[in-house]
Ligand SMILES: Nc1nc2c(ncn2[C@@H]2O[C@H](COP(=O)(O)OP(=O)(O)OP(=O)(O)O)[C@@H](O)[C@H]2O)c(=O)[nH]1
């Protein structure tokens with residue numbers, strides 16, 4: 633199961649306390665103050681990685697701490713700095729803090745500081761002066777606040793596969809990419825989004841089927857629409873098994889409209905699937921009715937190749953800057 637929504641608590645390291653200490657030896661029994669400063673606390677960072685299953689690590693363990701700085705030492709020795717903690721998140725993660733601030737990790741390798749370690753306190757050496765040769769003053773390192781952090785994975789796929797349940801979406805994902813996602817002859821086989829990468833390097837997201845009333849919470853697909861929210865092109869699958877393909881098409885379009893205006897205006901490739909169970913006359917009729925761009929069958933490699941080519945072509949056209 634793909635974990636795409638977690639809450640964790642992170643706390644940076646506390647700065648070490650400054651030390652109160654006076655130098656003494658046989659010859660200088662009253663040597664001056666030499667208490668060193670505490671080391672800074674470590675910070676917590678997020679780092680974006682390509683493994684989309686990385687949020688799994690946060691399922692049970694919720695609390696993450698960077699290391700505290702060490703206390704200052706005698707002889708003006710500063711305490712050791714606490715080690716930073718790096719938490720790996722899948723690229724496409726959106727991090728939200730309690731105060732509403734959001735950060736998107738949209739590129740592999742990107743690093744952002746989640747919370748900064750506090751500074752180490754000054755030791756008494758720092759507080760010496762001509763009028764105070766024996767300062768007892770020193771600073772304690774401040775205890776950092778624990779921050780509650782909400783992480784949501786918004787997969788940055790290029791292509792989103794949408795359609796009613798059982799339309800053949802996952803079957804197409806498996807044909808177009810190296811994914812081996814579960815396929816079966818019943819509605820809601822796909823319970824969680826699947827991702828695949830085509831040979832050309834495009835990322836395809838397959839989400840659970842949408843049904844009428846999805847916007848009011850029916851079925852599963854609506855919750856997952858955010859995974860295709862930022863895709864560049866939608867591949868809308870309509871099953872050749874349907875008794876009314878146009879109604880199927882309209883149902884899904886209506887749910888997209890209910891979701892957002894940006895979703896409805898995305899470029900769309902309309903695909904009539906499962907053509908192997910239809911005769912040529914019916915294919916021609918449905919194709920016209922749907923204004924379908926393509927007719928596919930997983931038993932027909934050529935049709936899959938055509939879909940692959942059309943996807944590449946659409947994406948390439950989008951990349952051409954407008955003049
Ligand atoms: N004959 C035929 N059957 C197909 C074709 N594509 C998919 N199927 C079958 O249709 C059924 C549903 O396929 P899925 O790929 O699971 O459909 P889906 O749209 O992902 O379904 P949900 O995940 O439930 O929304 C399975 O039994 C597939 O084997 C096709 O081109 N021809």
Ligand SMILES: [Mg+2]
Nearest residue numbers: 801802821822
């Ligand atoms: Mg499916």
